[in-house]
Amino acid sequence: MCNSNIHLLVVILSSFIYFIGHVVGIEVNIAAILPEDDRRLFSMKHAAPAIEYAIEHLKNNTDLLNGHTFKVRYGDTNCSPAKGMNEAYEFFIKKQVDVFLGPVCDFVLAPVARQTMFWNIPLLSVGAFAKQFNDDRLDEFRMLSRVGPVNFNSMSNAYLDMVKYFNWNKFKIIFEEAGQAEYMEGMCYLAASALHFESQSSKHNMTQDHFKLEGHFVIEDILRLEVGLNYGGSILPSTRQNLFPIEHAIIAIEYAIEYLQNNTDILYGHTINVRYGDTSCIEAKGMNEAINFYSVHNATVFFGPVCDFVVAVVARQAVYWNTPIVTVGALAQDFAASRMKEYNLLTRVGPVTFDSVARSFLAVSKFYNWVRFKILYEDKGQDEYMESVCFLAAKGLHLESRATMKPDNYKLEENYDIESILRSEIGKSYSGE
Incomplete structure (x- = not known):
């Protein structure tokens, strides 16, 4: 979780203290209901350090607490709607929650966020990627606040901006309904759905279609039959390791x-x-x-x-x-x-180089007024796809940014501990990981 999100969490926790500032010695109960499985997005292991850091920052670097304390309890949703709802209910019935952090998996978040309206308990999440959360935010999800930088709507808008830039007038979405389910249930389906509906409402004149990949498909056959000459095509992941085999x-x-x-x-x-x-x-x-x-x-x-x-x-x-x-x-x-x-x-003839990746990052940096960053990279990272791809990407970013920013870099050695590296090399000095 990047420092900007941690700082936002600090601000949000501070706001609770502000509203109860006239009362002495209140304990604010935080129920963090997150997946324990580290394959999942924003797992408990990854989120807990950010939560603890935010509380520690308030305690050691501000006068906001004024005798108030935070009590954080964790519950494992396992990205299951039933289990996530039960965890939320248990925290509520035991009066152990003043604010929910999570769930983060969309199908778990939706029922919990709807229920929090009746409990009048705010819910913060880096999830809520699906388009529905934005469309129904004033009706079904009034107590929900997203603190993540990206959702499927923003992804769709970025794609449609690219479509407009290149004057494309039609495209076809090819997706697996259960694709990337190890990270979040329905991830590919929700992304495809958002792109479908966002393009329908776009003012840009375009035609779009979609095709759901079934069973044990052969991607070469699908591209011939479903894409062929009629669409601009898409580059999809393959089990083959090297780029462009x-x-x-x-x-x-x-x-x-x-x-x-x-x-x-x-x-x-x-x-x-x-x-x-x-x-x-x-x-x-x-x-x-x-x-x-x-x-x-x-x-x-x-x-x-x-x-x-x-x-x-x-x-x-x-x-x-x-x-x-x-x-x-x-x-x-x-x-x-x-x-x-x-x-x-x-x-x-390729659309992207490491220079263009670097320029995209610098555009984001300029937008957020970042003035420095640190590159963490593995010298041999992703070598199964292309030799030294991570080193070359890091080098491109370093060279492209020198004129306007203060880049630094750190090469990850074998058998490194990422948590220790983030503390020692990133800490409070840089804006991201």
């Missing part, structure tokens, strides 16, 4: 060639012959594949590599061969910085 690229390449052959006159009798080589995201292997294609097969253009360290060596060599490279990789800041010298035959 051959199995995914083949579909796009073959589809593009088929489209040119059947729907245009661009080829004018020319043919396109595609050969594939496996780089395994290894520099030496990728370079060897490129040499073979150039010397044996007289390659006219390279599609890939996509892993940055492999792209770099092949793209430098391609300059001497006068052979263009097209890639969705080249995410690192170095490719943009040296594009006119070392990589002048390289063309990126």
Whole structure:
């Protein structure tokens, strides 16, 4: 939980003290009903330090308590509506609650938040992602206050802003009804539902459709049948580890060639012959594949590599061969910085680089008037997807931010304890984790 949320919690707890300030020695009962399972969003283990920090801050750094105290009791909802409602009821019937912190899972939060109106007990939550909480906030959820920065409405608005920016006029939502259920029940369904309804009410002229993934689906078949030529498409998670594996690229390449052959006159009798080589995201292997294609097969253009360290060596060599490279990789800041010298035959077709990620973060920083931050990263983090992806992302953010902010960084070593790292490296000095 970032410091801005902790500070908000401090303000909220302070407000309780303000309203009872004329009474001496009141004990404010906080019932924190949260999932104990650490796979869940905002689990008890993650939320408890923030709650305790807020109370400690009030006690040691302010005069607001004035003899008042907080008593925090925890209950495990297990993200189950029945169990969450029972925990809330037990705290209420035993007169052990003046304010609820949580639930955080939407299907648990909804019935508890409705009941708190009859109990006249306020409820604070970083959950309430679903669109319904915003639509019915004055009717069913009057005692509920959200303290989280993002919900599915804001996610939908961000997506629709992007749709408007690129002048897209239709899209299709492909979702698993139980997708990401290990984090929150109905997460993908609620996100898809919010995007569906938000786009319907948008003034931007667009057509949207949706498709629910059933059972053991084959994503390649779904993309051909449900997306095909008719929609802008979507990039979905795969069980394959590397970014942009051959199995995914083949579909796009073959589809593009088929489209040119059947729907245009661009080829004018020319043919396109595609050969594939496996780089395994290894520099030496990728370079060897490129040499073979150039010397044996007289390659006219390279599609890939996509892993940055492999792209770099092949793209430098391609300059001497006068052979263009097209890639969705080249995410690192170095490719943009040296594009006119070392990589002048390289063309990126991907929508995102680490530079653009950094600029997005800096835009958020500017909006919230943040002046410094600290990057915590694993040198080998996410290496199963692309070698040094976390290091390259951290480097891009560091270099992009130096001109306007005061970045610092900390490399996480093996077998680190994240709670200790957050206390020692973040503490009260930075605005986030």
